[in-house]
Amino acid sequence: MEKLIQYDPKQGLFHLSNTRISYLFSIEEGGLLSHLYFGQKIKRYHNQMRYPRIDRGFSGNVLNHPDRGFSKDTLPQEYSGSDAGDYRVPSFVAQHANGSRSNAWTFKDYKISCGKPVLAGLPASYVEQESQSETLVVTLEDKVTGLEIDLLYSIFRDYDVIARSSCVRNLGESSVKLEKISSMQIDFVSQDFDVICLPGAHANERHISRQKIDYGTKRFESRRGTSSHQMNPFIALVDKGTDEHSGQAFGLNFVYSGNHLFEVEKDQLSQVRVLAGINDYNFEWELKPGAHFQTPEVLMAYSNEGLNYMSQTFHGLIRNHIVRGRFKYEDRPILVNNWEATYFDFNEEKLKPIVDEAKELGMEMFVLDDGWFGKRDNDQSSLGDWQIYKKKFPNGLEKFADYVHQKGLKFGLWFEPEMISMDSNLYRNYPSYLMSSPNRQPSSSRSQFVLDMCNKEVVNAIYHQLKNILDKGYVDYIKWDMNRHLTDIYSPTLPPSRQGEVSHRYILGVYELLEKIINDYPNILFEGCSGGGGRFDTGWTYYMPQSWASDNTDAVARLTIQEGTSLAYPISSITSHVSAVPNHQTGRECSLEARGHVAMSGVLGYELDLTKMTANEKILVKEQVNGYKSVRHLVQYGTFYRLKSVLESNESAWLFVSENKEEALLMTANILSYAQPILTKTKLVGLNPDADYELMPLLSDRESDHSVGYFSSIYAHKPIAIGEVFSGSELMNIGIYNPIARQDFNTQMYYFKAKKQEDLNNEIQES
Numbered sequence: 001m002e003k004l005i006q007y008d009p010k011q012g013l014f015h016l017s018n019t020r021i022s023y024l025f026s027i028e029e030g031g032l033l034s035h036l037y038f039g040q041k042i043k044r045y046h047n048q049m050r051y052p053r054i055d056r057g058f059s060g061n062v063l064n065h066p067d068r069g070f071s072k073d074t075l076p077q078e079y080s081g082s083d084a085g086d087y088r089v090p091s092f093v094a095q096h097a098n099g100s101r102s103n104a105w106t107f108k109d110y111k112i113s114c115g116k117p118v119l120a121g122l123p124a125s126y127v128e129q130e131s132q133s134e135t136l137v138v139t140l141e142d143k144v145t146g147l148e149i150d151l152l153y154s155i156f157r158d159y160d161v162i163a164r165s166s167c168v169r170n171l172g173e174s175s176v177k178l179e180k181i182s183s184m185q186i187d188f189v190s191q192d193f194d195v196i197c198l199p200g201a202h203a204n205e206r207h208i209s210r211q212k213i214d215y216g217t218k219r220f221e222s223r224r225g226t227s228s229h230q231m232n233p234f235i236a237l238v239d240k241g242t243d244e245h246s247g248q249a250f251g252l253n254f255v256y257s258g259n260h261l262f263e264v265e266k267d268q269l270s271q272v273r274v275l276a277g278i279n280d281y282n283f284e285w286e287l288k289p290g291a292h293f294q295t296p297e298v299l300m301a302y303s304n305e306g307l308n309y310m311s312q313t314f315h316g317l318i319r320n321h322i323v324r325g326r327f328k329y330e331d332r333p334i335l336v337n338n339w340e341a342t343y344f345d346f347n348e349e350k351l352k353p354i355v356d357e358a359k360e361l362g363m364e365m366f367v368l369d370d371g372w373f374g375k376r377d378n379d380q381s382s383l384g385d386w387q388i389y390k391k392k393f394p395n396g397l398e399k400f401a402d403y404v405h406q407k408g409l410k411f412g413l414w415f416e417p418e419m420i421s422m423d424s425n426l427y428r429n430y431p432s433y434l435m436s437s438p439n440r441q442p443s444s445s446r447s448q449f450v451l452d453m454c455n456k457e458v459v460n461a462i463y464h465q466l467k468n469i470l471d472k473g474y475v476d477y478i479k480w481d482m483n484r485h486l487t488d489i490y491s492p493t494l495p496p497s498r499q500g501e502v503s504h505r506y507i508l509g510v511y512e513l514l515e516k517i518i519n520d521y522p523n524i525l526f527e528g529c530s531g532g533g534g535r536f537d538t539g540w541t542y543y544m545p546q547s548w549a550s551d552n553t554d555a556v557a558r559l560t561i562q563e564g565t566s567l568a569y570p571i572s573s574i575t576s577h578v579s580a581v582p583n584h585q586t587g588r589e590c591s592l593e594a595r596g597h598v599a600m601s602g603v604l605g606y607e608l609d610l611t612k613m614t615a616n617e618k619i620l621v622k623e624q625v626n627g628y629k630s631v632r633h634l635v636q637y638g639t640f641y642r643l644k645s646v647l648e649s650n651e652s653a654w655l656f657v658s659e660n661k662e663e664a665l666l667m668t669a670n671i672l673s674y675a676q677p678i679l680t681k682t683k684l685v686g687l688n689p690d691a692d693y694e695l696m697p698l699l700s701d702r703e704s705d706h707s708v709g710y711f712s713s714i715y716a717h718k719p720i721a722i723g724e725v726f727s728g729s730e731l732m733n734i735g736i737y738n739p740i741a742r743q744d745f746n747t748q749m750y751y752f753k754a755k756k757q758e759d760l761n762n763e764i765q766e767s
């Protein structure tokens with residue numbers, strides 16, 4: 001098997017490569033590490049790409065080095081120090097006992113090994129067999145300060161990804177205050193890049209934003225204690241011309257759920273430095289002599305085939321090397337959740353008919369959302385009291401769960417374990433568990449407060465409360481919510497000088513709790529949630545294979561949210577529900593077909609009062625559920641392509657292709673309808689050009705149900721019909737016309753199946 005990492009001592013050159021990508025860096029004079037290249041595979045490297053030595057005024061030189069052209073301020077580096085000659089944004093800042101913040105790294109040692117190390121207490125990518133990756137650890141030292149830092153690089157054999165993190169050790173005699181420690185740095189020699197990020201808001205998450213990288217430093221960050229709705233921990237650097245199908249893309253995906261920071265600086269020479277790691281905002285960490293600090297990991301993906309390939313790389317990597325446990329490859333159940341059906345206003349009697357209906361319609365799980373515990377009738381109370389609310393479940397929750405199970409459905413339950421209400425027994429008994437700054441009223445958000453998860457006692461108390469319920473064995477799924485962000489960052493468990501550690505320790509406490517719970521209950525499926533998609537990050541998928549993408553369930557809004565989410569996260573992780581109209585978030589009315597098609601393009605669920613649907617609606621929902629079951633594996637685990645974006649046009653198109661290219665599912669959406677519509681086509685990709693594909697029935701054609709004014713059908717033109725056969729090359733090069741509908745928010749779902757050779761032979765014979 002080919003080696004993935006080579007070191008050439010003559011050239012002082014490290015070369016990480018698999019069959020498609022290469023990453024190169026070298027040891028330069030004075031032991032500086034210089035970044036050389038990240039991109040398509042280099043077969044044989046002749047050392048011609050060393051950075052040119054040019055004297056740049058006001059860019060100082062390395063001490064005792066005769067060449068004025070050799071400056072830390074211009075050299076593309078692997079990992080920068082601070083206040084030691086490089087004026088660009090630093091990777092690392094620490095204050096030493098003598099007050100200095102100067103840090104200069106030089107090469108000390110390296111080690112290459114098979115496999116990939118575990119990062120204690122942190123989520124990270126992992127391998128099942130050692131041969132799936134190799135790891136290089138390069139140690140840099142600063143003899144003056146006594147600090148050493150390990151730069152960890154793991155390259156995957158089958159994915160175009162390098163995982164990077166860093167780990168600093170204090171070998172000196174005094175404590176050091178860490179103020180910033182990036183997980184990775186990459187310096188590009190002048191390139192005209194755009195940067196893509198995923199900003200948003202509650203109920204409006206992960207909208208793709210593409211910006212030119214210009215002079216100065218851009219920061220993409222969260223200061224909210226969590227990965228946040230507002231800025232997702234993912235960015236990509238792309239060439240100007242990069243689109244979904246062609247061009248270079250460098251994707252950076254941070255495996256962390258706390259405060260994150262991506263910095264992109266274009267410097268005096270138009271060079272671009274990119275850093276990613278824990279946010280330095282409100283961060284300080286005391287590193288005692290002998291102690292170390294390990295950063296979370298960043299996954300760096302390279303694509304020379306546009307954004308789709310970059311996304312597919314992340315999808316595969318997350319599915320295979322981040323998600324753990326038995327649900328990793330399992331088809332996810334179709335659920336009904338009672339939140340939008342009842343909000344807090346429910347009891348056992350009101351829920352049972354929804355369960356009955358879910359069973360009738362072929363659904364597989366009932367999820368009981370917020371309001372089943374303490375004395376919770378609204379969002380003002382009871383967080384922290386994880387005991388059954390007797391008024392709503394006089395016979396106990398177990399009895400109700402039995403009812404659900406007897407119907408043949410699984411039973412899911414909502415929790416918000418990191419939170420506390422002031423109106424709760426937990427607060428009355430343990431007020432110090434609520435995170436707050438001394439002498440200050442903590443600020444409230446949704447009338448609730450955050451637990452001090454730095455405090456082991458708190459983590460333990462919540463663990464035991466959850467265990468009391470989960471040990472009964474009736475819970476098959478947990479929706480783990482977080483409905484506010486952190487403020488009043490303070491923990492009495494730490495001395496005043498170490499309060500800068502609280503935000504990171506909070507998330508470490510949450511990870512510790514999760515690790516225990518998922519190990520204790522390997523058969524429970526977890527779904528992440530934070531006011532919808534406020535904690536949709538790769539770190540979270542290490543514990544929870546799927547997450548609620550947004551509290552916004554409107555099908556049109558979801559086109560943008562799910563598209564943005566798919567840039568970095570696999571479809572198997574994106575949950576999407578059909579809800580009632582008018583939509584509770586936007587007031588929009590979309591047809592049940594459109595709501596179904598968009599939700600079926602993720603992990604399908606329903607979130608409405610099933611008992612209130614008309615007989616015709618129930619027939620359609622039953623078809624959606626059955627149809628979804630037949631393509632579920634293709635949707636959740638197939639190769640996903642974004643073909644058209646609503647951000648750029650009136651249309652959206654998504655495609656799912658099976659690994660063997662025998663099946664393809666296409667979802668198209670037309671947002672507004674026009675009296676004189678422009679004809680548009682959708683061209684498929686990734687099919688077998690030589691195969692013949694038949695359009696198969698998935699959902700019945702209901703156009704006759706509709707009439708618009710003078711016309712008997714909503715369709716002025718519906719180009720293709722079930723049973724028609726197209727060659728792969730035809731679908732990819734000519735494409736299919738999109739229908740012309742007299743209806744806004746019109747969507748279509750096409751299921752193509754390759755014809756088997758025997759069928760083709762039979763047809764030829766018959767004709």
Ligand code: GLA
Pocket residue numbers: 339369370414481483529530531532533548550551
């Ligand atoms: C959050 C979730 C919703 C629901 C409510 C319950 O907003 O995103 O789906 O669970 O909390 O309070």
